[in-house]
Amino acid sequence: MFENVPEYISTAADGLWITVGATVAGIAIAAVLSFVFGLAMLSRLKTVRVIARIYVEIWRGTSEVVQLYWVMFALPILLGYRLVPLLVGILVLGLNFGAYGAEIVRGAVQSVPRAQYEGTIALSMTPAQRMRRVILPQALVEMVPPFNNLFIQLLKGSALLTIIGVSELTHQGKEVLIPRNVSEAATIWTVILLFYLLLAILITMGMRWLERRAAALVGRQPTKRDSVFARFGGGKDPLPAEQSKGGLADLRRKGGE
Amino acid sequence: MNDVWQWDYAFEVLPGIVGGGLWMTIKVTVLASILAYVIGLGLALLRRSDLRIVSMVAWAVIEFIRSTPLLVQLFFAFYVLPDIGLLFDPVTTGVVVFGLHYATYAAEVYRAGIEAVPRGQWEAATALSLPRSRTWTKVILPQAIPRVLPALGNYTISMLKETPLLLTIGVLDIVGVAAEEGSQAFRYVEPITIAGVLFLILSYSASLLTRWMERRVGIAR
Known part of the structure; x- marks a missing residue:
């Protein structure tokens, strides 16, 4: 059952690089769009806010598969020329997750205490200075954990590029390995799932590093998390009652058992 | 024939998409949501188990499923389940995989909700020497669950947008x-x-519903 595993790994690895490339490029585009549209949603000009809102609602409200099909098959009819599938995939990943990211940026900027903003006015900073030197550095720390989740979602979303024929990791499994050895489907898909898990862990490690840097930049301690998996806190959580040593928890243990 | 948008053709395909596809999208979303919310609660409780081995296994399952693509899990189930003798039709396979995948998200949501119940509630239940099961069913969960409903609703919306993945195992939803x-x-x-427009309408109305729920929960608190 396991003698073919090295072959599966090497064949899957051919697609791994395309998955990595699409994910990294998608993250780059999504990050830029997140900041552009996230800040645009906070603009003083109503037109700018409306345009940003429309972008976010359209790309968040429709399905990623619809977007892939639309850019792949419908857009060429309107434009007159076709894009390479990989490019379509990267664009859709960037545009789709950029819309979610814009909400993260907006939320993080709004969560910076109002007094900080008032302080910048008191120091008569220009609007650009306020953002760059005071608001954004603090917002950045808040943004990193939700962006970590978003980028893992994007990694998982890159599997959908299979549908438009990009030969990434999932495609290698479905179109190359499965037709050859359908009886070992469980092993093949496990190898591929583990590759994705590995990439997700790498993204989390990278974001942890970024969070520490961002926190150090504004002179804060990053929040402690015990493992690379624990995106929402993580580890085993003791029952609240058990946390109070010598209190009611002990009473309950003695009395109840 | 070369017009960019042809209304005749649009009206010709519309009934098929709404009649066949929309129905499938809604059916899978509703069934898989129910499954996800039930299994998710189970996973959340297992994660809090006093037995370290149980909570570790639950944690590992949640993290593994959450970190890997739904599409690959769908393929896994589609190819592997028949090998072990479980012959589901594609729709059932889809509902089970979607349900399990989203159960791991739901588990995290329930966890946050349970942790948000004030410590005093636990202590009061202990002081009244309520048994463990009554503490959960009468004190903790009735306070935790209403608060997490909007968050669960948001996951139903993202599930809705992922139903097109089912076309890869031969189930035709709106996009299929x-x-x-x-x-x-x-x-x-x-x-x-x-x-695309159908999805916009569906997800926008669903998000209005979630916002309404959020307000209701806010009043109830």
Whole structure:
């Protein structure tokens, strides 16, 4: 059952690089769009806010598969020329997750205490200075954990590029390995799932590093998390009652058992 | 024939997409949501188990499923389940995989909700020497669950937007039917745009519903 595993790994690895490339490029585009549209949603000009809102609602409200099909098959009819599938995939990943990211940026900027903003006015900073030197550095720390989740979602979303024929990791499994050895489907898909898990862990490690840097930049301690998996806190959580040593928890243990 | 948008063709494909595809999308979303919310609660409780081994296993399962793509899990189930003798039809396979995948998200949501119940509630239950099961069913969960409903609703919306993945195992939802129509006529603009608009309407109305729930929960608190 396991003698073919090295072959599966090497064949899957051919697609791994395309998955990595699409994910990294998608993250780059999504990050830029997140900041552009996230800040645009906070603009003083109503037109700018409306345009940003429309972008976010359209790309968040429709399905990623619809977007892939639309850019792949419908857009060429309107434009007159076709894009390479990989490019379509990267664009859709960037545009789709950029819309979610814009909400993260907006939320993080709004969560910076109002007094900080008032302080910048008191120091008569220009609007650009306020953002760059005071608001954004603090917002950045808040943004990193939700962006970590978003980028893992994007990694998982890159599997959908299979549908438009990009030969990434999932495609290698479905179109190359499965037709050859359908009886070992469980092993093949496990190898591929583990590759994705590995990439997700790498993204989390990278974001942890970024969070520490961002926190150090504004002179804060990053929040402690015990493992690379624990995106929402993580580890085993003791029952609240058990946390109070010598209190009611002990009473309950003695009395109840 | 070369017009960018043809209304005749759009109206020709619309009934198929709404009648066949929309129904499938809604059916899978509703069934898988129910499954996800039930299994998710189970996973959340297992994670809090006093037995370290149980909570560790639950944690590992949650993290593994959450970190890997739904599409690959769908393929896994589609190819592997028949090998171990479970012959589900594709729709059932889809509902089970979607349900399990989203159960791991739901587990995290429940966890946050349970942790948000004030410590005093636990201590009061202990002081009244309520047994463990009554503490959960009468004190903790009735306070935790209403608060997490909006967050669960948001996951139902993202599930809705992922139902098109089912076309890879031969279940045709909105996008599946639209792509089918498009490939028959070699015109994708109309069917795919209709599919996109339908998703916008569905997810926007669902998000209005969630916002309404959020307000209701806010008042109840």
